[in-house]
Amino acid sequence: MRHILSVLLENEPGALSRVVGLFSQRNFNIETLTVAATDDPTLSRITITTTGVDKVVEQITKQLNKLVDVVKVVDLTEGDHIERELMMVKYKATGAARDEIKRTADIFRGQIIDITPTTYVVQLVGSSKKLDAFMEALDTSQLIEVVRTGVSGIARGEKTLSV
Amino acid sequence: MELLSGAEMLIRALHDQGITKIYGYPGGSVLHIYDALFQQQDIQHILVRHEQAATHMADAYARATGKAGVALVTSGPGATNAITGIATAYCDSIPMVVITGQVPSHLIGEDAFQETDMIGISRPIVKHSFSVKHPSEIPGIVKKAFHIAESGRPGPVVIDVPKDMTNPTDKFEYVFPKTVKMRSYNPVTKGHSGQIKKAFDLLINAKRPIIYAGGGVIIGRACDELVELAKTLNYPVTNTLMGLGGYPGTDRQSVGMLGMHGSYEANMTMHHSDMIFAVGVRFDDRVTNGLEKFCPTAKIVHIDIDPTSISKNIRADVPIVGPAKAVLQEFLKLLKASKVKPDTEAHKAWWHQIDDWRTRHGGRFLTDDSELMKPQQVIQMLSKVTNGDAYVCSDVGQHQMFAAQYYKFNKPNRWINSGGLGTMGFGFPAAMGIKVNFPDADVACVTGEGSIQMNIQELSTCSQYDIPVKIICLNNGSLGMVRQWQDMNYESRHSHSYMESLPDFVKLVEAYGHVGMRVEKYADLEGAMREAFAMKDRLVFMDIIVDPKEHVYPMQIPRGAMRDMLLSKTERT
CATH class of the missing domain: 3.30.70.260 (ACT domain)
Incomplete structure (x- = not known):
C-alpha cells in the first residue's frame, strides 16, 4: 500500500x-x-x-x-489529507498538436507557461494520479521532456505537524 | 573568561566529561590535537599500532563500565581504519565517541591528501555524527556526543574535526555546558504503565514461562532487577550471547545461552514455553532460527528501549518500550502487590521437564582416546583457573562459541565479545582496553590462530604500556567455524579455511618481549595455565594445540524451529 x-x-x-x-x-x-x-x-x-x-x-x-x-x-x-505534485511537461507543438495540447491542458486546469514556434511547456498541479492521467491523455509522440516535483502533503483540518 | 584553541577545547572537554584515557594514532590532520595532548596531564593517551585496535580498546572499556570510550584518529586512512571498530560497537549498542581528524575546511571536497568523507562513510554505522564548523562549538558537540552515545539505546558517535578548527593561534571562550537539551532526541525513561500491567498478567499466569534476557539488561544495568524477578517467580532464564553474565551462569535457574549454538535445554525450553518474557533482546536471526516455526505456543512480552527492535522479526503480543531497569522495577512493584500468585504446581512440572532436558544433553562434549585436546576442555580449565571471575575477551569463531558455552559467567560486563558484527581481531585489543582500566583483574583473550593474526601488531602496544593480558589461543590450524560449515555443507572441501605457514607464536611474542608457551597435552594444561596467570606483570601467549576436527554443538538446523538441533556429528533432535 x-x-x-x-x-x-x-x-x-x-x-x-x-x-x-x-x-x-x-x-x-x-x-x-x-x-x-x-x-x-x-x-x-x-x-x-x-x-x-x-x-x-x-x-x-x-x-x-x-x-x-x-x-x-x-x-x-x-x-484525511491533501497531496499535490507539480509537473512541467515539454511538448513538440506544431500543426494540429498545438491546439490539442492547449485543449487538454485546459481540461486538466493546466497552464502553458512557455511557448516557442515549435514547443510548449505545460505546468500542471494536482495529485499524482491526476498528473498520470494527463500524461496518458496526450499522444506520447509529441512528448519531449517531463519533470515532476514529487508529492507534498498536508493533513486536513485542525491536525498539524509542528514542534 | 578563558580563551582556548579548538585543540585545547577538545582535550579539556573530554576531561570535563570525566575521561582519563583515550586510544589513538596521530597523523597530519590531528597534529594540533596531539600537541594539546602533549601539554597536559589529565588525559592519558595510549598509542596503538593500528586504528582498529584503538576503537576496540575504547569499545571494551565501554562494555565493562557502560561509559563511552574514546578513540582519536587522523583523517583518511586513520578514519577508515576505525570503521570496523565503529561498526562493531554499533551492532552491539556500545557507547563510544570517535574523534576523527579531517583536512582543513577549505580543502574539503578537493580530493586533498588523506581526505575521506568520514561523515558519509560512517553514516550507516553510527548513532549520530557531528562535523565541527567553528571551534567554539567543540565543547557543546562533545557534551552532546557523550549524551547521545550513552543514553537511550547506546551507540558510537563520530566527531569529525577539520584541522583548521584546532588551529593553536585561534582562541575562543571555553564554556562546557552543564546539561544537554535537544528537541529531536529524547529517549524514553520509563515504560507505558498500561502495557506493563497487561504484560504482568501474562507473566504471573504463565504455566511454562521463560525469561529471555539479552545485552540490554547488561548495558541497561538491570541485572539486579532481573535476578530478583526471576528468583521471586522461580522462572528459568536464558541469556543471549550478548547477555551472558546478566543472570548468574551457575545458578540453578539458568538454562544457559540460547540460539544457533545455544544449549539443548535453553532451546527446548524456549520452543515449548507458553510465555516468553523478552528483555533487552532483538530476536536476532542467530537466536530465532526459522521465523515461521518460532515458539508456536508462546505469548511474547518484549521489553526494549529501541522501538525498532520490537516486532521487527517476531511480533510481540505485548510490546513495552522503555529502559530495562525502570521497566523491571515496575514489574517488581506489581509482583509485590499482586493477589494472583504464580502457579507453583504447573511450574513444578515445567522444571521437571527442563531438568530432564538438562540431564539428557546438558553441556557435554565427547572426548576420545586421541592425545589431542578438545577446545571445550581448555575453556573449562580457564573457568577453573580464574574461578569464573576473569574478564574474557573473545575473538570470533568456534573458540568464541566454546567460551560462551563453557565459561560460566556469574557477573555482568565480564564477557566481552563482538556478537552482532562478528569482528575477527576484536578480542586482543578488547582485552588490552579492559586491562589498562582494570589493572588488578585477570583478563583473558580467548582467540584462535586465525583471529589473533588480525590484530597481532598490538603485541607492540602491550610492550610499550606493560599490558599483561593472557592470550589463550586455541590453535587448531584452521579457520574452525568456516571449516565446520564446509564439513557440514560443502562435503569437507576446505576452501581457504586452513592456515598455512603459521608463525612460531612463542618466538613471535618473545620478539616483542613477552612470554610464550606452547601446550600440546591436556595433562600439561592446568599447570601451564596457572603459571601463566601467576605471572601478573607479563603478557603470556598460550599457544594451545587443539583438535582441528571438533565442531561446535548443539547447532540449530537452518530454517527449523528452535528445538531442531544437531547435537553431535551423528545425532539430531
Whole structure:
C-alpha cells in the first residue's frame, strides 16, 4: 500500500543524507521525496511517498523517528489529507498538436507557461494520479521532456505537524 | 573568561566529561590535537599500532563500565581504519565517541591528501555524527556526543574535526555546558504503565514461562532487577550471547545461552514455553532460527528501549518500550502487590521437564582416546583457573562459541565479545582496553590462530604500556567455524579455511618481549595455565594445540524451529 510520510527534521548539513541513506541501507522503497525549509528556518520538512506492507511501513516510521536529527514523523495516509505534485511537461507543438495540447491542458486546469514556434511547456498541479492521467491523455509522440516535483502533503483540518 | 584553541577545547572537554584515557594514532590532520595532548596531564593517551585496535580498546572499556570510550584518529586512512571498530560497537549498542581528524575546511571536497568523507562513510554505522564548523562549538558537540552515545539505546558517535578548527593561534571562550537539551532526541525513561500491567498478567499466569534476557539488561544495568524477578517467580532464564553474565551462569535457574549454538535445554525450553518474557533482546536471526516455526505456543512480552527492535522479526503480543531497569522495577512493584500468585504446581512440572532436558544433553562434549585436546576442555580449565571471575575477551569463531558455552559467567560486563558484527581481531585489543582500566583483574583473550593474526601488531602496544593480558589461543590450524560449515555443507572441501605457514607464536611474542608457551597435552594444561596467570606483570601467549576436527554443538538446523538441533556429528533432535 502507498503511504505518504511527513518528516520534520533539523535543518542541518547531512540531515537529508541520513534520511535518504536509511532507505537504501534498509532496503526500503522510496517513490518520491520533496524537501525544503519551513517557516522556521531551523527546521526542514520532507514528504516521502513509499509503498510497503504495514509491517515494513511501521519499521520505516520507527527507523525515521530513531534518527537523531528527526523531530517528528507522521503518516499522512492514516488520516484525511491533501497531496499535490507539480509537473512541467515539454511538448513538440506544431500543426494540429498545438491546439490539442492547449485543449487538454485546459481540461486538466493546466497552464502553458512557455511557448516557442515549435514547443510548449505545460505546468500542471494536482495529485499524482491526476498528473498520470494527463500524461496518458496526450499522444506520447509529441512528448519531449517531463519533470515532476514529487508529492507534498498536508493533513486536513485542525491536525498539524509542528514542534 | 578563558580563551582556548579548538585543540585545547577538545582535550579539556573530554576531561570535563570525566575521561582519563583515550586510544589513538596521530597523523597530519590531528597534529594540533596531539600537541594539546602533549601539554597536559589529565588525559592519558595510549598509542596503538593500528586504528582498529584503538576503537576496540575504547569499545571494551565501554562494555565493562557502560561509559563511552574514546578513540582519536587522523583523517583518511586513520578514519577508515576505525570503521570496523565503529561498526562493531554499533551492532552491539556500545557507547563510544570517535574523534576523527579531517583536512582543513577549505580543502574539503578537493580530493586533498588523506581526505575521506568520514561523515558519509560512517553514516550507516553510527548513532549520530557531528562535523565541527567553528571551534567554539567543540565543547557543546562533545557534551552532546557523550549524551547521545550513552543514553537511550547506546551507540558510537563520530566527531569529525577539520584541522583548521584546532588551529593553536585561534582562541575562543571555553564554556562546557552543564546539561544537554535537544528537541529531536529524547529517549524514553520509563515504560507505558498500561502495557506493563497487561504484560504482568501474562507473566504471573504463565504455566511454562521463560525469561529471555539479552545485552540490554547488561548495558541497561538491570541485572539486579532481573535476578530478583526471576528468583521471586522461580522462572528459568536464558541469556543471549550478548547477555551472558546478566543472570548468574551457575545458578540453578539458568538454562544457559540460547540460539544457533545455544544449549539443548535453553532451546527446548524456549520452543515449548507458553510465555516468553523478552528483555533487552532483538530476536536476532542467530537466536530465532526459522521465523515461521518460532515458539508456536508462546505469548511474547518484549521489553526494549529501541522501538525498532520490537516486532521487527517476531511480533510481540505485548510490546513495552522503555529502559530495562525502570521497566523491571515496575514489574517488581506489581509482583509485590499482586493477589494472583504464580502457579507453583504447573511450574513444578515445567522444571521437571527442563531438568530432564538438562540431564539428557546438558553441556557435554565427547572426548576420545586421541592425545589431542578438545577446545571445550581448555575453556573449562580457564573457568577453573580464574574461578569464573576473569574478564574474557573473545575473538570470533568456534573458540568464541566454546567460551560462551563453557565459561560460566556469574557477573555482568565480564564477557566481552563482538556478537552482532562478528569482528575477527576484536578480542586482543578488547582485552588490552579492559586491562589498562582494570589493572588488578585477570583478563583473558580467548582467540584462535586465525583471529589473533588480525590484530597481532598490538603485541607492540602491550610492550610499550606493560599490558599483561593472557592470550589463550586455541590453535587448531584452521579457520574452525568456516571449516565446520564446509564439513557440514560443502562435503569437507576446505576452501581457504586452513592456515598455512603459521608463525612460531612463542618466538613471535618473545620478539616483542613477552612470554610464550606452547601446550600440546591436556595433562600439561592446568599447570601451564596457572603459571601463566601467576605471572601478573607479563603478557603470556598460550599457544594451545587443539583438535582441528571438533565442531561446535548443539547447532540449530537452518530454517527449523528452535528445538531442531544437531547435537553431535551423528545425532539430531
